[in-house]
Amino acid sequence: MAHGSGGQAGHELMEKILLPAFDNPILREMHDGAKLDLSTNKIAFTTDSYVVKPLFFAGGNIGKLAICGTVNDLAMTGAIAKYISVGMIIEEGFPLKDLQEIVNTMRKAADEAGVYIVTGDTKVVNKGCADGIFINTAGVGERIKGVEISPLKAKAGQNIIVSGYLGDHSATIMASRHNLELPNVIKTDCAPLNHMVKEMLTVAPNIAVLRDPTRGGVAAVLNEIAQQAQVGILLEEDSIPVREEVQGFCDILGFDPLYLANEGKLLAFVDQEDTEKVLATMHKFEYGKNAKVIGKVIDKAIGEVGLRTAIGGIRIVDMPQGEQIPRIC
Amino acid sequence: MAHGSGGQAGHELMEKILLPAFDNPILREMHDGAKLDLSTNKIAFTTDSYVVKPLFFAGGNIGKLAICGTVNDLAMTGAIAKYISVGMIIEEGFPLKDLQEIVNTMRKAADEAGVYIVTGDTKVVNKGCADGIFINTAGVGERIKGVEISPLKAKAGQNIIVSGYLGDHSATIMASRHNLELPNVIKTDCAPLNHMVKEMLTVAPNIAVLRDPTRGGVAAVLNEIAQQAQVGILLEEDSIPVREEVQGFCDILGFDPLYLANEGKLLAFVDQEDTEKVLATMHKFEYGKNAKVIGKVIDKAIGEVGLRTAIGGIRIVDMPQGEQIPRIC
Structure with a gap:
């Protein structure tokens, strides 16, 4: 439970698992929010929560879904995904090695898609109050000029x-x-x-x-x-x-x-x-x-x-x- | 559970509760992602998940936290919040009247803050796999020119x-x-x-x-x-x-x-x-x-x-x- 606090244990989770996996110049600034300089003021914005069961399956896991789902939602509006936020709700006792595998997969998917994970949040809830891990991603994309999908x-x-x-x-x-x-x-x-x-x-x-x-x-x-x-x-x-x-x-x-x-x-x-x-x-x-x-x-x-x-x-x-x-x- | 599907029951949840409560011109377009025209290409982007227990308490509820928390995170980067996404993970059997009260509160908080809720997602998980409702919000804000908070x-x-x-x-x-x-x-x-x-x-x-x-x-x-x-x-x-x-x-x-x-x-x-x-x-x-x-x-x-x-x-x-x-x- 301590990993969900604003204190020392929460910092360790950030510094040992999340930040190394997602590392990029914007995330390194460690603000409450990411400051982004876009190439346009016409953007698309979307979100999805992932609650898939089981968490791991042939060809992927919940982390891959969470990145690709948001990248694709942006693409469907005619926008190129640039930046992703990640909110995790983790059940107390969830194995750190599973978390590590999920975040590694997220990084790999983000690299393939060409997006940065720039901001995030982790909450831990008591045993029995969630089912392993739930992941929310939101995404900001730059709309392609001259395209009007509807x-x-x-x-x-x-x-x-x-x-x-x-x-x-x-x-x-x-x-x-x-x-x-x-x-x-x-x-x-x-x-x-x-x-x-x-x-x-x-x-x-x-x-x-x-x-x-x-x-x-x-x-x-x-x-x-x-x-x-x-x-x-x-x-x-x-x-x-x-x-x-x-x-x-x-x-x-x-x-x-x-x-x-x-x-x-x-x-x-x-x-x-x-x-x-x-x-x-x-x-x-x-x-x-x-x-x-x-x-x-x-x-x-x-x-x-x-x-x-x-x-x-x-x-x-x-x-x-x-x-x-x-x-x- | 049917309310979490992509089908008819999910549409009803959207059309009877979420869309009327959050109604605004951008949400009305009903895309997978919101198309936004910002006044600047310098933005801030943040996310937080809310798992507060109890869900209702003196002076507010989880919905008020979810809006204000993200508005405030953006403010702390020197940005004025403009657009909010909402991802809800709802436990099967969660009372619709509680959901209605939460979304009404979110709308009220969004109005006070001057932000639009422009995109969202709802997942329903089996009884016992979540604790009532968890809410994630992400936010996009316009950074104030000449301000550099760090x-x-x-x-x-x-x-x-x-x-x-x-x-x-x-x-x-x-x-x-x-x-x-x-x-x-x-x-x-x-x-x-x-x-x-x-x-x-x-x-x-x-x-x-x-x-x-x-x-x-x-x-x-x-x-x-x-x-x-x-x-x-x-x-x-x-x-x-x-x-x-x-x-x-x-x-x-x-x-x-x-x-x-x-x-x-x-x-x-x-x-x-x-x-x-x-x-x-x-x-x-x-x-x-x-x-x-x-x-x-x-x-x-x-x-x-x-x-x-x-x-x-x-x-x-x-x-x-x-x-x-x-x-x-």
């Missing part, structure tokens, strides 16, 4: 691109939670998408909408956009990329991959004439090499998402009602 | 001003936790200090250091500064403002008010010649009306904080070692 810009004729296979993250967490064996190929897709997004917006500055299909999956995101923009969306079942192993997992447990959370995927609404060059750009990136068009925006069935099935029928993809998989991120 | 600027000859009575917040929480009766005058001092700080920096732009003595109290903050700036600090016991009722409380329970957390107080390191005008400015504000000089920076006893006692001896005020009062904020 769900309201979705309009009939645009293609909907997804950046890769759906459901890997959810399948990984579920398998880990229930001690199910999954083939090695299945691990979290958690990844920072900002470098790819920057390139996509360079070749096609008028991409209309960008969204990462996290909690609630593609179904939740597309329903939201259909309702906000008052358009219809039609997906082609044959085009939706799902790994065979994840599909099998879904078939057994009764899940639909369209509702599964992803942590390193994006959906882009792109004009017909930009589609080829956006896809070509995405294919150059590890995190976009399997990108493809999965559907399009239409001017019928306003506010609804439909799926043209393999046999030619159309099924409505509803907004998810309850929690499919709790504590997925 | 602990390294503490130097011999400066006066140390405190903005009012010490220990009210800690005494309130402790009393509430142990069902002790305290006189009505004792309630949390939690308050946004940004308006007063702005005025202080207008009359004295070269204030050297500003800090809010939260966890670890005045003792922790001054020890940190003495070590960072390599100066000594000498306090006058007779000058330290503590309410009689709080002092009595400390005497009974064996606490020292210098170590108690405050949530609406600041310490300012001010040049001799600026002291009178800074005090006069502070006295005009409700949250600074009891401001006074409590000590000064000296060039002896480097790295240490001393207290000249009422009978003329000098006692060393150490960095607090463990947790005096856990979950105080």
